[in-house]
Amino acid sequence: MGRPTERESRFLGLVLSALFMTCLIPYASAAGGGGVIDVSSFSLADYETTEFDTYELHFDIVELLSNDADIEVQVELSSFDGTPFELLSQNITVVSDSTQQVHFSLTSIPYGYTIVEVELLGEVGTPNATQSVALSRTLHRLKPYDISLASEGQVLFSGIDDNGTDTGNVTVHDGDFMRSEIAVLNDGDYPWNGTLSYSLLNEGVYDNQTFPNLTVAAQSSVVVQFNSTFALIEGAAQVSFSLNLSGDGDSSDESREVNISIHPPPLPLMGMSIEYLSTNATAGEVVEWNLNVSNTGTLDFQGTLSCDFGQESVLNIEVMIPVQSASLQSISSTARPNLLVCQLMGMRIDAASNSPFFYAYHIESAAFESAGSNIPAMLDGPWHEGDMVLFSMLIRNHGDFPGHSTLVCETQGVEYSSNPLHLDVDAAGEVSVWVPLSNPGDQAVNWSLSSSDGSIDAGLNGTLLVPVQSQQILTPTISSVSWDAENGIRFSWSVEMSEGIDRQVRIRLGYSDSGFDEYPLDYVVTLEPGVTSGDYVLGFVDTDRVSIRTTPVNWTSGASFTSFSKSVPDERPSYTVDFGQLSVPNRPIPGETGSVTVQIRNGGDVDGTSGYLVLSTQEGKFLGEKTTEVIESNQDLSYSFSFTWPEGTSASLKVTWIVGSQNLVASNTFQSGAVVVEDEAYQPPWVGLFGGIVLAVVVVLGARIYHNRATDSASPSTKQKSNVSAKNRKKHTSTAEKIQIGCPECARQLRVPADYGGLVRCPDCSTRFEVTPRIEADEEEPGKEQDEEPVEVVDEEHDGKKEIHCPECNQSLRIPSEYSGSVRCPACEKVFSAEPSVA
Known part of the structure; x- marks a missing residue:
């Protein structure tokens, strides 16, 4: 191929550039939830x-x-x-x-x-x-309990002496007392309690016994033993067992009867001898023996054969040696001067048997003695119950060969050994071992030196008493718990440790949650004897108790409470929110500005915190929001909201107070200013009303002017003045015009004299309200108080209206006479028909 042209080179360059730009484009990825x-x-x-x-x-x-x-x-x-x-x-x-x-x-x-x-x-x-x-x-x-006795083949019988000690015989022989063992089985998941009866018959002699208050746990068994009260005689014996009624519905497995034979009393006669195999062994090398065990008695031997070479166990096995037979066992250890002791256990043998068997072994080896005190030193004191004591001893090898030695301590049935120490001839060193101390007072510790390849001088063993003090006691305490709106829960704690040494202690501070302890603060600290205290701010946690827990680290404390809890004070801010009973004005007109008052209160014994109020309609329309200041204990605060009054005959409002972690809600319904009549609207005759009022004012003023003139020209006679005055009052009463006013509470139309000023009571809702005179009235007699003016209800014949009553609350309403649709009561909001019901 030839060289690419210039055009091909440009094209190749564009392709490489595009590939490079593609690598720079970011890749979008979508992440799912988790x-x-x-x-x-x-x-x-x-x-x-x-x-x-x-x-x-x-x-x-x-x-x-x-x-x-x-x-x-x-x-x-x-x-x-x-x-x-x-x-x-x-x-x-x-x-x-x-x-x-x-x-x-x-x-x-x-x-x-x-x-x-x-x-x-x-x-x-x-x-x-x-x-x-x-x-x-x-x-x-859980499975219902199912009680049964073991089958006949699983019942065990063994020979014992009159003290209840096993004879070791495989079968029961003449002269033996007999132990009977039977298992009571419970295959259910509920415990059972009852009684097991036992009966033995041997050559005409009965033995009846009862095991009362027998308890068998769920899914378990209990082995019950009965020891016969007399020695059995060779021949046949019959043993029966019976449970009382278990209530499991199956009594077929609750009784057993077993027939056995009482044999004559055989005994094994055991003999032991040893053969030394390692004739050229030196100290520290492996040495072997053959132990021969024979049975020349009348009963097979089945038991344990054990051999100890000094403090070392070299053989511990179960053996079965039939009558007129023998068993050969190999024994090995390290060569050192010591005593080999073998014995048979597990059953009674003839008194002529040579068990235990003793064999002394001698060889040149290391020999260990003390290099200072003949007893170990006790270090790391003083000691408390649960501590460890260090036993230490200096020893020297004065033998002919190098060797190893170990310090062995035993207390309360448990043995503790140091690491083996290797010493050359005439070399000295230290052996040491830690021993736990579990009881206060003087604890006895048995000690001895041991060697696997040397001898131990006499006297290097004994018993030491370690003075053990009582365990140090940890006492955690919470002295005070408080709560406030700023920090939440705070408490003061302390830990007291009794006299002794410094100890490491794990301290956990927290609270209880649904029966479980939660510890946000958890740390380890070294405490001195005495009191350690502090304060901990837990914060805002929903709990009724705080707690402290202490745990010893690598030591054991005395019997005391390791934790302490204390109740959190119940005092909290008790918030309430509610509407004021009245709106301003009393019945706001929909679409105009109205206001309501929201009252908040902290009825608790502690100060609260700040928050905010949100006002809305029940349908969720937002009307306003205000921040509330910090409210102290037993304090009331009021907040006023002004807003455009919602449409409708009533306004259902809701206020939400968000304070701290609480949301408090209050609701109220306020009546609007107009009674809504469905299907037809009523328009008051405003022109006629105002015209009538103006005409009444003109007539009253003219009568007043005329009356004044007549008074000026009247006779000065006292009698005539009295008559004229009485006539004027009579004339005023009979000629005064009456005007129509509306009740501010229920809008009922009432008629009062135009010159009357004072209190008026609505006959429908019993509301009393002030009216002012529209014209001047005659002077009243001196000293006479103005009585409440009786009012007249506007006659239906003159205003084209009729009066109906709400069937729910008996509120009186006036509607156009020709209207026959539905009406909503302004008091209780009941909707009912304007037509009277037909019975």
């Missing part, structure tokens, strides 16, 4: 028990990654050996940042233990310590 199980919400506790074959399992799944998570939830049921027998699953979508409860109904649960395994598949998150994507719990379905 769901995990809230472990605390898991309804099934591990090894929870149930009596039923069903179980309702539920738990919460929490979405962590702020995206909807598509998850498959699988629940697998399996037997205790791991064999699955049922699989359930659900596919769910957990909404972003939410928690969704999942529910499974587990059915046909078998008796016994069932493994319940839950796993989330699909879009799962990364759980924390309180979350998981897979959980396993064990559910135990």
Whole structure:
């Protein structure tokens, strides 16, 4: 191929540039949600028990990654050996940042233990310590108890002496007392208590016994023993066992009868001898022996054969040696001067047997003696119960060969050994061992030197008494707990440690949550004897108790309470919110400005915090918002809201007070200013009303002018003045015009004299209100108080209206006479027909 042309070169360059730019383009990726199980919400506790074959399992799944998570939830049921027998699953979508409860109904649960395994598949998150994507719990379905006796072949009989000690015979022989052992079985999951009866018949002699108050735990058995009260005679014997009524519905397995034979009394006659095999062994090398054990008696031997070479156990086995036979056993150890002791145990043998058997072994080897004190030193004191004491001793090898030595201490049946110390000839060194101290007072410790390849001088063993003081005691205490709206819960704590040495202590501070303790603060500190104290701010936690827990680190404290809890004070702000009873004006007109008052209160004994009020209609229309200041204990505050009054005959309002972590809501319905009549609107005759009022004012003024003139020209006679005055009053009463006014509460139309000023009472709602005179009235007699003016209800014949009554609250309403539709009562909002009902 030739060289590319210039055009081809440009094209190739463009292609390479495009590929390079493609690498720079960012790739978009979509991330799904992440769901995990809230472990605390898991309804099934591990090894929870149930009596039923069903179980309702539920738990919460929490979405962590702020995206909807598509998850498959699988629940697998399996037997205790791991064999699955049922699989359930659900596919769910957990909404972003939410928690969704999942529910499974587990059915046909078998008796016994069932493994319940839950796993989330699909879009799962990364759980924390309180979350998981897979959980396993064990559910135990309880089985009714089933009581039975072991079968005849499982009943055991053995020979004992008159003190109840085993004779070691395989069978019961003449002259033996007999121990009878039978197992009482409970195959159910409930404990059983009852009585077991025993009866023995041997050569005409009876032995009847009862074992009262026999308790057998669930899914267990109890072996009951009966020892005969007389020595048995060779021949036949009959033993019977019987349980009282168990109530399990099956009495066939609650009694047993066994026939046995009483044999003559045989005994094994045992002999032991030893053969030394390692004739050229030197100190520290392996040395071997053959032990020969024979039985020349009349009974097979079955028991334990044990051999000890000094403090070392070189043989401990179960052997069975038939009559007129022998057994050869190999024994090995390291060569050193010591004593070999062998013995047979486990059954009675003839007194002529040479058990135990002794064999002394001699060889040149290392030899150990003390290099200072002949007793170990006790270090790291003083000691308290639960501490460790260090035994230490200086030793020297004065033998002919190098060797190893160990310091061995024994207390309360437990043996503790140091690491083997190798010493050359005439070399010295230290052996030491730690021994725990478990009882206060003087604790006895048996000690000795031991060697696997040397001898120990006489006297290098004994018993030491270690003075052990009582355990140091930790006493945690919470002295005070307080709560305030700024910091939440705060408490003062202290830990007192009794006299002794400095100790490391783990201190945990927290609170109780649903019966479980939570400890946000957990640390280890070295405490001196005395009191250590501090304060801890827990914050705003929903709990009624705070707690402190102390734990010794690598030591044991005395008997005391390791934790302390104290109640959190109940005093909290007690918030309430409500509307004022009246609006301003009393009945606001829809579309005009009205206002209501919201009253908030803290009835608690502690100060509260600030918040804010949100006013809206019941339908959710926002009307206003105001911030509330810090409200002290037992304090009331009021806030006024002004807004455009909603449409309708009434306004249903709602106020929400957000304060702290609480949302308090109050509702109220306020009446609007006009009665709404459905299907027809009424227009008052404003022109006629105002014209009538003006005409009445003109007539009254003219009558007043005329009256004044007549008074000026009247006779000065006192009698005539009195008559004229009376006539004027009479004339005024009979000629005064009446005007029409409306009740401000129920809008009822009333008629009063135009010159009357004072209180008026509405006959419908009994509301009293002030009216002012429209014209000047005659002077009243001196000293006479103005009485309440009786009012007249506007006559229906003159205003074209009729009066009806609400069937719910009996409120009087006036509507146009020709109207026959539906009417809404302004007092109770009852809607009813304007037409009278026909009986």
